[in-house]
Amino acid sequence: MQLISEIGRYDDRSFFAKDPVWINPKNPKDPSRLPDGLEKKVLVIGGGLAGLSAALELADRGYSVYIKEKYSHIGGKLFCKPVDILNQTFWIEHGFHAWFHNYYQFQDIRKRLNIDNNFKTWDVVNYVFRNYKPEAIYSEGPYPLNLFGIIQRSPNLKLTDGIKSFLSLPDMVFYDFDHINQKYDNISFIEWATQKKVPQDFYDIILKPALSVTLNEPISFSAAEMLAFMQIFFLTNSKSDRREVANVNYYEAILKPWTDYLIKQNVKIQLDTEVLRLKVDEKTASIIGSVDSNGDDTIVYDWVVMASEVGAVKKIFANTLKYYQNVPRVNEILSNNIKKYLDTMKVAPDYKVLRVWFDKKLNSSTHDILETPDFSPVNLIAQYHLLEKEFIDWSNRTGGSVLEFHCYTWSSFFTKNVNDSQVWDLISPTVKQIYPEIFERNFKVLAYHVNSFENFSSFEKGLLKGRPFVDSFALNKLNGIYLAGDWIRTKYPSALMERAVSTGREAANQILLKDNVKQVPLLVVNNKGPGI
Numbered sequence: 001m002q003l004i005s006e007i008g009r010y011d012d013r014s015f016f017a018k019d020p021v022w023i024n025p026k027n028p029k030d031p032s033r034l035p036d037g038l039e040k041k042v043l044v045i046g047g048g049l050a051g052l053s054a055a056l057e058l059a060d061r062g063y064s065v066y067i068k069e070k071y072s073h074i075g076g077k078l079f080c081k082p083v084d085i086l087n088q089t090f091w092i093e094h095g096f097h098a099w100f101h102n103y104y105q106f107q108d109i110r111k112r113l114n115i116d117n118n119f120k121t122w123d124v125v126n127y128v129f130r131n132y133k134p135e136a137i138y139s140e141g142p143y144p145l146n147l148f149g150i151i152q153r154s155p156n157l158k159l160t161d162g163i164k165s166f167l168s169l170p171d172m173v174f175y176d177f178d179h180i181n182q183k184y185d186n187i188s189f190i191e192w193a194t195q196k197k198v199p200q201d202f203y204d205i206i207l208k209p210a211l212s213v214t215l216n217e218p219i220s221f222s223a224a225e226m227l228a229f230m231q232i233f234f235l236t237n238s239k240s241d242r243r244e245v246a247n248v249n250y251y252e253a254i255l256k257p258w259t260d261y262l263i264k265q266n267v268k269i270q271l272d273t274e275v276l277r278l279k280v281d282e283k284t285a286s287i288i289g290s291v292d293s294n295g296d297d298t299i300v301y302d303w304v305v306m307a308s309e310v311g312a313v314k315k316i317f318a319n320t321l322k323y324y325q326n327v328p329r330v331n332e333i334l335s336n337n338i339k340k341y342l343d344t345m346k347v348a349p350d351y352k353v354l355r356v357w358f359d360k361k362l363n364s365s366t367h368d369i370l371e372t373p374d375f376s377p378v379n380l381i382a383q384y385h386l387l388e389k390e391f392i393d394w395s396n397r398t399g400g401s402v403l404e405f406h407c408y409t410w411s412s413f414f415t416k417n418v419n420d421s422q423v424w425d426l427i428s429p430t431v432k433q434i435y436p437e438i439f440e441r442n443f444k445v446l447a448y449h450v451n452s453f454e455n456f457s458s459f460e461k462g463l464l465k466g467r468p469f470v471d472s473f474a475l476n477k478l479n480g481i482y483l484a485g486d487w488i489r490t491k492y493p494s495a496l497m498e499r500a501v502s503t504g505r506e507a508a509n510q511i512l513l514k515d516n517v518k519q520v521p522l523l524v525v526n527n528k529g530p531g532i
């Protein structure tokens with residue numbers, strides 16, 4: 001088995017760059033697998049990245065793992081499913097994703113699954129604004145000169161003003177994870193920027209674009225969470241803002257190799273299986289199983305990893321609490337120890353991802369991916385016929401194009417429940433301001449596909465202190481259950497896909513420690529900032 005040691009290399013030799021750090025196993029002398037003949041059953045609830053990550057580590061160490069996934073497809077917010085469109089089957093994702101350099105856990109999994117070739121670099125990130133010239137942002141040179149290079153190349157910012165702005169932000173430059181979390185979770189990132197007197201152009205061009213792609217309401221996004229995002233995505237080393245994208249659909253690129261690997265390890269993946277409530281052993285107050293949409297699951301599990309998204313976890317626990325309301329010991333633990341975590345957690349506003357098949361292509365100078373921070377409800381446009389193989393092939397055959405439009409916090413702009421057929425018409429006036437060519441050259445819409453969801457984690461200000469860690473429920477007397485997902489709190493800077501994968505691995509580590517099996521090391525972003 002290949003572990004992450006080989007990506008622990010650090011190739012930014014700049015004095016200022018901060019190395020990622022290892023969280024080493026607490027039990028390095030324990031065996032690396034369960035003893036032969038000992039069976040331990042683990043139920044993983046949710047087949048997103050967090051659940052898949054926990055399943056991978058546990059299956060590799062000899063556990064019998066059962067994944068229950070509500071939908072007919074695996075992957076959670078990274079899902080990719082076949083859809084028949086224009087007499088062809090296309091594999092369509094939940095929405096375009098980017099993988100960042102500091103995603104150390106994800107890189108390790110990519111190496112173990114041997115899927116690195118399914119990714120390509122996304123070198124230059126292009127932005128359009130309403131009141132500024134377009135920006136093409138890329139990082140070059142050692143840290144922190146790479147950041148000054150971004151400012152120097154900007155057609156909008158003056159180098160001296162940019163350097164002053166950057167250096168005047170000790171919260172970013174002298175970043176300290178614990179201190180920032182304590183100090184800034186009760187204010188929004190926008191309030192923080194106002195307090196720090198961040199110059200408007202620096203805010204609009206450098207900071208606001210990152211905020212606009214969080215799928216949360218920008219106005220209330222926690223300053224502490226955003227400052228952590230900044231460390232992960234842009235600071236700490238010269239490569240942190242380097243992104244990669246998949247060159248084939250996410251099923252082929254990631255999910256099929258991952259599930260094939262798990263199946264080879266005898267992991268049972270039950271799709272179309274929604275967990276409705278948990279089963280609790282009343283004597284030990286341990287979670288031992290679940291009742292799901294297929295009925296009562298009679299297997300008694302040794303451990304449960306709860307890896308569904310926050311809205312689903314709230315629902316599962318509400319049902320469990322209702323079921324055990326007359327069982328004093330369970331009722332007391334659930335209502336006094338667990339409910340407080342779930343009551344404070346929130347789901348971010350609803351969003352839509354629209355993919356449109358057109359009969360023509362935009363001119364070749366347009367960018368494959370364009371971020372549009374000033375053009376809500378359109379936050380990002382990806383030209384899939386320039387990104388993924390099956391769309392490239394379709395475009396080569398037909399001369400058409402396939403564009404994906406990300407529309408976050410949809411109901412801040414339009415009625416929540418609009419028909420899919422109305423989505424293009426509603427966003428067209430905004431798209432016309434970004435790509436007038438679509439309308440001037442009368443592009444014909446040949447087909448469309450809409451994903452509408454309200455399942456994203458909220459990172460609103462004030463939630464951090466109530467956010468559970470992987471082991472918070474177990475530490476609060478509910479035994480046998482660990483949590484994983486992008487909404488779970490970590491002790492190091494971590495976000496989104498990387499947080500999902502890291503917490504999945506952390507949940508597995510809790511189980512391994514209890515069973516005296518050697519834990520998996522984690523390589524994570526440094527808690528301290530660059531320190532210039």
Ligand SMILES: Cc1cc2nc3c(=O)[nH]c(=O)nc-3n(C[C@H](O)[C@H](O)[C@H](O)COP(=O)(O)OP(=O)(O)OC[C@H]3O[C@@H](n4cnc5c(N)ncnc54)[C@H](O)[C@@H]3O)c2cc1C
Pocket residue numbers: 045046047048049050051068069070071074075076077078094095096097098099273274275276307308309312313316353406455456484485486487495496497498500
């Ligand atoms: C449009 C879009 C773009 C994004 N872009 C990026 C990006 O560029 N970079 C990045 O890092 N992140 C990005 N993200 C975020 C990223 O997708 C998530 O952070 C990550 O996939 C979350 O994984 P998870 O396993 O924590 O949760 P999820 O993926 O939500 O997985 C939870 C799973 O639990 C299942 N489930 C729910 N209820 C039940 C139940 N009762 N029983 C059984 N199963 C259940 C769900 O169906 C789901 O499969 C993006 C997200 C979206 C939506």
